[in-house]
Amino acid sequence: MDANKTDDHKKLGKELDLFTFSDLVGSGLPLWTPKGTILRNLLDEFVWELRRKNGYEKVEIPHITKRELYEKSGHWEKFKDDLFRITTREGDEFALKPMNCPHHTQIYARKPWSYRELPQRYANTTMCYRDEQSGELNGLSRVRAFTQDDAHCFCRESQVKEEFLKIWDIIEEFYSTLGFKPKKIRLSFHDQNHPEKYLGDKKHWKTAEDILSDIAKEKGAETIDGVGEAAFYGPKLDFMAEDAHGRLWQVATIQLDMNMPERFDLTCTNEQGQRERIVMIHAAVMGSIERFLSVLIEHVGGAFPFWLSPVQAKVLGVSEKHAGYVREVVAALKTAHIRAEMDDANESLGKKIRNAKSEKIPYLLVVGDKEVEARTVSVESRNDGKQDAMPLADFIARANAEIAQRK
Numbered sequence: 001m002d003a004n005k006t007d008d009h010k011k012l013g014k015e016l017d018l019f020t021f022s023d024l025v026g027s028g029l030p031l032w033t034p035k036g037t038i039l040r041n042l043l044d045e046f047v048w049e050l051r052r053k054n055g056y057e058k059v060e061i062p063h064i065t066k067r068e069l070y071e072k073s074g075h076w077e078k079f080k081d082d083l084f085r086i087t088t089r090e091g092d093e094f095a096l097k098p099m100n101c102p103h104h105t106q107i108y109a110r111k112p113w114s115y116r117e118l119p120q121r122y123a124n125t126t127m128c129y130r131d132e133q134s135g136e137l138n139g140l141s142r143v144r145a146f147t148q149d150d151a152h153c154f155c156r157e158s159q160v161k162e163e164f165l166k167i168w169d170i171i172e173e174f175y176s177t178l179g180f181k182p183k184k185i186r187l188s189f190h191d192q193n194h195p196e197k198y199l200g201d202k203k204h205w206k207t208a209e210d211i212l213s214d215i216a217k218e219k220g221a222e223t224i225d226g227v228g229e230a231a232f233y234g235p236k237l238d239f240m241a242e243d244a245h246g247r248l249w250q251v252a253t254i255q256l257d258m259n260m261p262e263r264f265d266l267t268c269t270n271e272q273g274q275r276e277r278i279v280m281i282h283a284a285v286m287g288s289i290e291r292f293l294s295v296l297i298e299h300v301g302g303a304f305p306f307w308l309s310p311v312q313a314k315v316l317g318v319s320e321k322h323a324g325y326v327r328e329v330v331a332a333l334k335t336a337h338i339r340a341e342m343d344d345a346n347e348s349l350g351k352k353i354r355n356a357k358s359e360k361i362p363y364l365l366v367v368g369d370k371e372v373e374a375r376t377v378s379v380e381s382r383n384d385g386k387q388d389a390m391p392l393a394d395f396i397a398r399a400n401a402e403i404a405q406r407k
């Protein structure tokens, strides 16, 4: 089922002032407004909070690299049509990164590791660039610059299952909090009839795919076969979820990679003092934040949950003489870390309420003579027309409780 036209993320993004495009910057290169940036950051902080509990650490990398890194990783060959290339004035070839894995291998490779120090879990929200054909660009769904909430876990083969299950929990908590219904897991495996599409030997693929099948079975997940859907370096578990319109999306992915560690000779020293080959898990939760937001904006029809709304409360004075108290209320809300705005336009209260509702702001706080005198606010939620008078402190307490629960 399609979302109806009013739920189109391009239209809503413009109406709600979340992102824009500029002919001067170029197509497929979204620019994020202050409101859109709030959304991106809050979502990313949520993912980070879940990751941090599971032992991830943040890393950071440059957005370009020498050609040699991608020759070694295999990306130069496999991604050659999608790479943005740069030639320096000294004639060296560089590329803008289409993904982060090869850079992250070099952080792991900076020193020798004992098995006791593994897993090493690196998280990095960062932009990637792919030279998509202009005819295929579409709003935020298909762009040339996108932000991955990326993570790589470097661990022993014996640790893969535990690490996968941790990421699985993170994905489940993230998507259920946002009201997506988890549906199926796609086992995205390689196509044995086309070995030329993939790196590495049969043995690695078989081992990796067996591990993924076991994990899905242990979780009791409903699986679908995705032969030929693997990444070129390893098989994936793709998480499918249903949105509010009954549409099924691939929302997150966990990949098991035994090839990249081989290519970059990544090891640890094991209990016997020998060098042991490690494996690498690729784990994006939102995947591309741009694409994820295109799905989320349509899923909620632009009415973001309270904790995520760029503007959480709008304070409206019944008339101009209440402007002083309006400003006082806004200042108190901001001090309490609630994103509040005021509408001091010289318009009727009815018009102001209609405007705030079309901006899908979760709470409207109306103040008139009664409220000024009693130091209260009349709270109206975007969902109903009821006004509830309460002391400002009570509203702040209620709002902060909702934010803490990500409601």
Ligand SMILES: [Zn+2]
Pocket (backbone or CB within 6 Å): 099, 100, 101, 152, 282, 283
């Ligand atoms: Zn990766």
